[in-house]
Amino acid sequence: MNVADRFVQILEEEGIVDVFGIPGEQIMPLYKALSKSSINHVLTRHEQAAAHAADGYYRASGKIGVCISTASPGALNFTMAVATAFKDNIPMLIITGDNELKYRNTDYFQSTPQVNIFKHITRASYNPLNGTEAMYVLRAAIYELKTIPKGPIHINLSKDVLLQEEFNDFDLCYLCEDDLSNLSKAQELINNSQKPLFILGAGAITQKDNIQRIAEKYQIPVTTTFHGKGIIPEDNPLNLGLVGIRSTPRAKYAFENSDCIIALGVKASERTFPEIPENLIHVNINKDVLIGDYPIHGKVEDFLLETRFSKTNWLDEILEIDNRVEIEGLDDDLKPQAAIKRILDKFADNIIASDAGSHTTWTTLLKRSKRPGQLLFSGAMAPMGYGLPAAIGASIATGEKVIVINGDGDVQMNIQELATIRENNLDIVMFILNNSEFGIIRQWQEDFYDMEPYQVKLHNPDFAKLASSYGIDGARVDNIKDLELLLEKDLTGPFVVEVVVESENIPLPE
Known part of the structure; x- marks a missing residue:
């Protein structure tokens, strides 16, 4: 068994059932292993499409998307789609082939500094120099994609590394270093609040049932970012609609009048927060995007478990507002x-x-x-x-x-x-x-x-x-x-x- 065979076996063991890509010379050992596996390979016609497909795969299902390409001509076709996933914090596994190690940093045919390129558009870009390192980075990547899903991870595999037959494999376990030190301060803000408001982003999707239960029990209104749409059904009166630059009237009113804004799994871009509210509690597993005076670096699940809420009574005030967004031309023939x-x-x-x-x-x-x-x-x-x-x-x-x-x-x-x-x-x-x-x-x-x-x-x-x-x-x-x-x-x-x-x-x- 070589590295490519074991690599594919680990993907199978981790529950990967579909991958998207195009074969090529430098990644061929991995494709040989795939051909003997249970994994369904979807052949796209362009590598950018393979990475976009892996992106859509995750957004629709919550399952890790995987895309595979050969060296530079294929790998560099990935970059637009990988950057798209990176900007939207979509967890994907990006696998690229490369020339043999001895040709790194040379002008050899189809050699480019792939890792240096991908490190700017991924959460991490790994370049294993032997089979043991390849096993380690794969297990580390899958662990992070499953437990800390905050963006794509890239693994660059040289052809000679894929063909190595002597390597060590091992189980891997490490913990995410959360920072919940602001939790007590956030709890105090919630306790003193009369008009709390949830803002939900894609990072809150896994906790949709808990959030809906809390929102309904305590009558806390909810707004969402574009990527949080549907966490609470948009026909639920608690869901006020989009907040930010495309805000609905109810969401806009609630945002401007809330005395405690609780943003869960929100990236907090300028499209959501043109200005940072003073009363913002921001919870995210990605500490790099945290803003405001109450940043909490950790999982939404842990925050909800540790936080206590009280019944509110300002929803009726919000529901008096007409939430229709007037759009002209809905009955015009060719609009x-x-x-x-x-x-x-x-x-x-x-x-x-x-x-x-x-x-x-x-x-x-x-x-x-x-x-x-x-x-x-x-x-x-x-x-x-x-x-x-x-x-x-x-x-x-x-x-x-x-x-x-x-x-x-x-x-x-x-x-x-x-x-x-x-x-x-x-x-x-x-x-x-x-x-x-x-x-x-x-x-x-x-x-x-x-x-x-x-x-x-x-x-x-x-x-x-x-x-x-x-x-x-x-x-x-x-x-x-x-x-x-x-x-x-x-x-x-x-x-x-x-x-x-x-x-x-x-x-x-x-």
Whole structure:
């Protein structure tokens, strides 16, 4: 048995059942081991898509996403997607192959300083120099991904290390060094509070049942970040909706009037906290993102176990506020928001994968999530080309129908993954909103730079015919009535719908 064989065995033992990637020369020993394993390998057509798929796999299911590439040409194709996961704190295992150790730091064919590149966009980037180190870093990586899930971890494996047959393997155990020293001070703030408010981020998903129980028992209102949507169903009166730059009226009022804001598993970016409140209790396992006067470095679970809450009575005050977010054009024939509203109404209980662009704004404003992982999109990096491969990962992870809402610009960044969808016969229904432009860029050019649209017009293919060339059925609609008629059918993927829409500006945050 060599390192590659044992490496794959450990993945199996740790419950990894699916991986995404593309084989290549330097990673071939690992692929030989994979070919004899029980792990399902999903062959994508581009490495960026493999990493986005691993990202969507985790967001939809909470299971570790794994992606694999060969050396530099493959590994560097990962970087955009890995950076996307890093910015959104998505735990993924990134495995790259490399040339033999003797060629490190040389100009040898396909050699680049891969670890130095990945260390800036991962929680850790490991470069084992022998088989024993490879075993150690794999076990350490999986332990951290499972217990301290705060971002992707990279392991770079030289071909000669993978082929080594003499190595030591061992169990690994170490503890996360929490800092709960501010807990008593936070408890005092909670005790003196009359108007507490929860803000929930993705780091609170695993505690959704506990949080809902506490919120309902003590009538504590809840707001969420984009990635916390659905931790408490958005049709629950306690859930006031999004907070931050896209805040709902109730969430905005509660945030401005709360005397104790409890942020659980929130990254605390400028999109959520343009200014840091003085009464903020911030709980996160990632100490690097903690802000405010009451930072608590630890697990949300531990904080909830150690904290005592009291019944509040300010929810009725908040519920008097009309929480409707007015969106114009929902009944206009060719408006993108009108099309998206009808798509979301039809697929209200399905996983929705969005991308980057004006359609993402409409989707996030209109989507109501009943559980975590129902809306997948990249928040902090927002690369074009995310939606389609993320949907692949979500479909593989859950076995559920996944709906993709794409723009005509971003879908063409990774449209080759239609082949992956067809090959795996995934139940993915993709809606491409075609306005023949990069809409947000055109809006910025006109509104902020006082210029005529420049290099934003797109001469697009017939997307339904393009889908057909991949062996996927498709349709094209150019008005709301025809879209409604199509949505009355039982659409089963793989299926592509091109929806012709007109140019439309998105509402900018206040």
